[in-house]
Amino acid sequence: MSKLQSRSKLQSRSKLKIQPVKGTRDFYPEDLSVQNFYFNKAREIAKRFGYEEYDGPILEPLALYEDKSGEELVNEQTFILKDRGDRKLALRPEMTPTLARMVAQKQAELVKPIRWFNIGPRFRYEKPQKGRSRQFYQWDVDLIGEDTPEADGEVIAIAATFLKELGLTPNEVKIKVNDRRLMEEKLKLIGITGDKFLKVLSAIDKKAKMEQDEWQSWLSEIGLTHSQIRDLQGILKDKDFSQESESLTRIFSTLSDLGLSSFVEFDPSVVRGLDYYTGTVFEACEVSGEFRSILGGGRYDNLVATVGGNPTSGVGFAAGDCVLEEVLEKYQKISSVKITSSQVLVTVFDEARFRISIQLAAKLREAKINTSLYLDPKEKLEKQLKYADAKKIPYVVIIGPQEEAKNEVALRDMNKKTQENIPMESLIDYLRRRS
Amino acid sequence: MSKLQSRSKLQSRSKLKIQPVKGTRDFYPEDLSVQNFYFNKAREIAKRFGYEEYDGPILEPLALYEDKSGEELVNEQTFILKDRGDRKLALRPEMTPTLARMVAQKQAELVKPIRWFNIGPRFRYEKPQKGRSRQFYQWDVDLIGEDTPEADGEVIAIAATFLKELGLTPNEVKIKVNDRRLMEEKLKLIGITGDKFLKVLSAIDKKAKMEQDEWQSWLSEIGLTHSQIRDLQGILKDKDFSQESESLTRIFSTLSDLGLSSFVEFDPSVVRGLDYYTGTVFEACEVSGEFRSILGGGRYDNLVATVGGNPTSGVGFAAGDCVLEEVLEKYQKISSVKITSSQVLVTVFDEARFRISIQLAAKLREAKINTSLYLDPKEKLEKQLKYADAKKIPYVVIIGPQEEAKNEVALRDMNKKTQENIPMESLIDYLRRRS
Numbered sequence: 001m002s003k004l005q006s007r008s009k010l011q012s013r014s015k016l017k018i019q020p021v022k023g024t025r026d027f028y029p030e031d032l033s034v035q036n037f038y039f040n041k042a043r044e045i046a047k048r049f050g051y052e053e054y055d056g057p058i059l060e061p062l063a064l065y066e067d068k069s070g071e072e073l074v075n076e077q078t079f080i081l082k083d084r085g086d087r088k089l090a091l092r093p094e095m096t097p098t099l100a101r102m103v104a105q106k107q108a109e110l111v112k113p114i115r116w117f118n119i120g121p122r123f124r125y126e127k128p129q130k131g132r133s134r135q136f137y138q139w140d141v142d143l144i145g146e147d148t149p150e151a152d153g154e155v156i157a158i159a160a161t162f163l164k165e166l167g168l169t170p171n172e173v174k175i176k177v178n179d180r181r182l183m184e185e186k187l188k189l190i191g192i193t194g195d196k197f198l199k200v201l202s203a204i205d206k207k208a209k210m211e212q213d214e215w216q217s218w219l220s221e222i223g224l225t226h227s228q229i230r231d232l233q234g235i236l237k238d239k240d241f242s243q244e245s246e247s248l249t250r251i252f253s254t255l256s257d258l259g260l261s262s263f264v265e266f267d268p269s270v271v272r273g274l275d276y277y278t279g280t281v282f283e284a285c286e287v288s289g290e291f292r293s294i295l296g297g298g299r300y301d302n303l304v305a306t307v308g309g310n311p312t313s314g315v316g317f318a319a320g321d322c323v324l325e326e327v328l329e330k331y332q333k334i335s336s337v338k339i340t341s342s343q344v345l346v347t348v349f350d351e352a353r354f355r356i357s358i359q360l361a362a363k364l365r366e367a368k369i370n371t372s373l374y375l376d377p378k379e380k381l382e383k384q385l386k387y388a389d390a391k392k393i394p395y396v397v398i399i400g401p402q403e404e405a406k407n408e409v410a411l412r413d414m415n416k417k418t419q420e421n422i423p424m425e426s427l428i429d430y431l432r433r434r435s
Numbered sequence: 436m437s438k439l440q441s442r443s444k445l446q447s448r449s450k451l452k453i454q455p456v457k458g459t460r461d462f463y464p465e466d467l468s469v470q471n472f473y474f475n476k477a478r479e480i481a482k483r484f485g486y487e488e489y490d491g492p493i494l495e496p497l498a499l500y501e502d503k504s505g506e507e508l509v510n511e512q513t514f515i516l517k518d519r520g521d522r523k524l525a526l527r528p529e530m531t532p533t534l535a536r537m538v539a540q541k542q543a544e545l546v547k548p549i550r551w552f553n554i555g556p557r558f559r560y561e562k563p564q565k566g567r568s569r570q571f572y573q574w575d576v577d578l579i580g581e582d583t584p585e586a587d588g589e590v591i592a593i594a595a596t597f598l599k600e601l602g603l604t605p606n607e608v609k610i611k612v613n614d615r616r617l618m619e620e621k622l623k624l625i626g627i628t629g630d631k632f633l634k635v636l637s638a639i640d641k642k643a644k645m646e647q648d649e650w651q652s653w654l655s656e657i658g659l660t661h662s663q664i665r666d667l668q669g670i671l672k673d674k675d676f677s678q679e680s681e682s683l684t685r686i687f688s689t690l691s692d693l694g695l696s697s698f699v700e701f702d703p704s705v706v707r708g709l710d711y712y713t714g715t716v717f718e719a720c721e722v723s724g725e726f727r728s729i730l731g732g733g734r735y736d737n738l739v740a741t742v743g744g745n746p747t748s749g750v751g752f753a754a755g756d757c758v759l760e761e762v763l764e765k766y767q768k769i770s771s772v773k774i775t776s777s778q779v780l781v782t783v784f785d786e787a788r789f790r791i792s793i794q795l796a797a798k799l800r801e802a803k804i805n806t807s808l809y810l811d812p813k814e815k816l817e818k819q820l821k822y823a824d825a826k827k828i829p830y831v832v833i834i835g836p837q838e839e840a841k842n843e844v845a846l847r848d849m850n851k852k853t854q855e856n857i858p859m860e861s862l863i864d865y866l867r868r869r870s
Contacts, residue, residue, distance in 0.1 A: 050807030
């Protein structure tokens, strides 16, 4: 049984006075170590590409999202609260509007291009289900102030490198890339323009989640003719017209130079749901189609201006924790995660020797050796050893009367189940060689 | 001018359409690097004492805080929102109730004692001012399931080690320790018991923030006589009766064994404001008294039972970011913080050589060298060098026609302002030796 399954089972079993809020998660140390495993990897890779970590408030004015993030996100999925001045605040459902606000605020001083990333909580009032929670975590990566297709290529390369270094292969995950400008050209050819174009984009974004019939009636409602619907379906299936876009051609060429071609492909059915995307759009999906997308992003050249800054181009993506964990579980990529604990437990032989144990623990910690001290001098040694075993602490130090007399410690190797006496003064070196 | 002052000045200057929510903070990379400096130190020290990192939801049921955290915190300082089922939710004002809920939920399986820490956002609806924001960050450290005074000593030792390793001295900060059980004994001797005792505790907690007259009238309102008020003031000034408590004596003895005596002192005027403390209480303060406390904590032996678990003892503390930053600023302990950026910038000589630069950047990153790539092939080299300078990137790679012909790169040392040509294949070794 996997760690994640084990956790959710335990949670459903509890009979507490106060239950956690629906759709939120508790991260016990073993759960957080899984999250740290992939987000530390994300942090490492972002830095490898020259990106700097930033953060912003979890509470933002609701107005920051209105007219930008899309109606569904703002009206139906945002946690809204009012402050005591009756102003509407939102728990941030995504990070990009905060980023745009922060860039606009210090636009003159910031060195461009800006390469930033953030890892932190986001909130959506959705029905909790597989791959969704109401409080979740995202890794956001953004490149602002550079509008070459190679900039888009760099951001997609970060996403691909992340998936690759988590151990996922191109047979398991793919990043599907498209360009809304190319779609505008193609749909213009079949008479879909202006407002109708934007509505059709929304419909394309929802296609995978709908029945074929239902989707076609939606298109009819938008005002598409039968032949337009047929042509549209043809376009969405055609994987062979990306070379009509110079931008996409250069993006794929960049990803080839970076050795990441096998992770990316052109897909005209990917358009993304957020209103603010203006060009390139992309998402990473597990190949079977059983999960929502692992990450998604695109180019947003108007967003900084919308919040009051000077027009500045931007491109970025966000990767959430929930779907990513499920995909890593499916392909067994998180089996090796270890819980951080101590390297050594200093036991307490009896009350008379408690002080010696406390002082030894202090010395080990001064030498930067992670050390747990047993805190109850009345407890039997046997139970103290059981504690080390349960916490998977590899070494245990015992100082009894004999050891004290000789200025030695008994050192027990919990894995090998062996024990030897060594001089007190060589303990630090001994443990360092084995860390 | 310090970084922090610089930041706040810039923020007040901005004229944006959408202002951030009052009392929240934007963390630009240079600000976040300061926060990472002290919280990474906190993380390191917690692990050195054998503590494991956990996390819980930011949204909790309001009921989790009612009757536990104290009236002021719940009624006046909590951000409250209602979900669509009209249930009252709170943005967590502190972490300990979440911890108690999580422990109660898995009580049978968790190995005791539980040594856990968390670093994350908290929310209080207070008037934003020096040392307070509405969204702030705290480091919480807790030890659950061990009720010896040495357990309290360990937790206080973690706090003291943290302050010490940030470079603060006992002349700059002190941890003041007291015990509510000892205070109960002492106040009983002057006839203050029961309900009156709890009210007097609240008054003691607020003493430092009030005028002498105002404070004395409050005590009169509680029902204290003139002589009781005089006796109480005598007790609060007396620094010499901690030996009447066996628990405090053992705590100070433990801290002496751990070499941390100079950082701690007994202070009967410290009682802490939270209702759930049952024994030891402590707080760390900068010595001049110009700041609020840096961290505060104590023993809470009933909290796990209050949320529905079996009775379990606990002791812990929380350290906030705001006051800590001000104290570190005052004593100039954060001057050495560097912003993480790249070790090298790969420039682009012209459009024809863009692909060579992209491929070289990929090779450097594969070798785990943090690398920025210039993304606009039309930009003059001079401007590319200026970018490296502004971002404090120490090395710049240039590949022009001559370098390309000889399979070399020109490597510029931005600090020494020197440049030399080296074979392409020795670049990785060269940079690794200098990282």
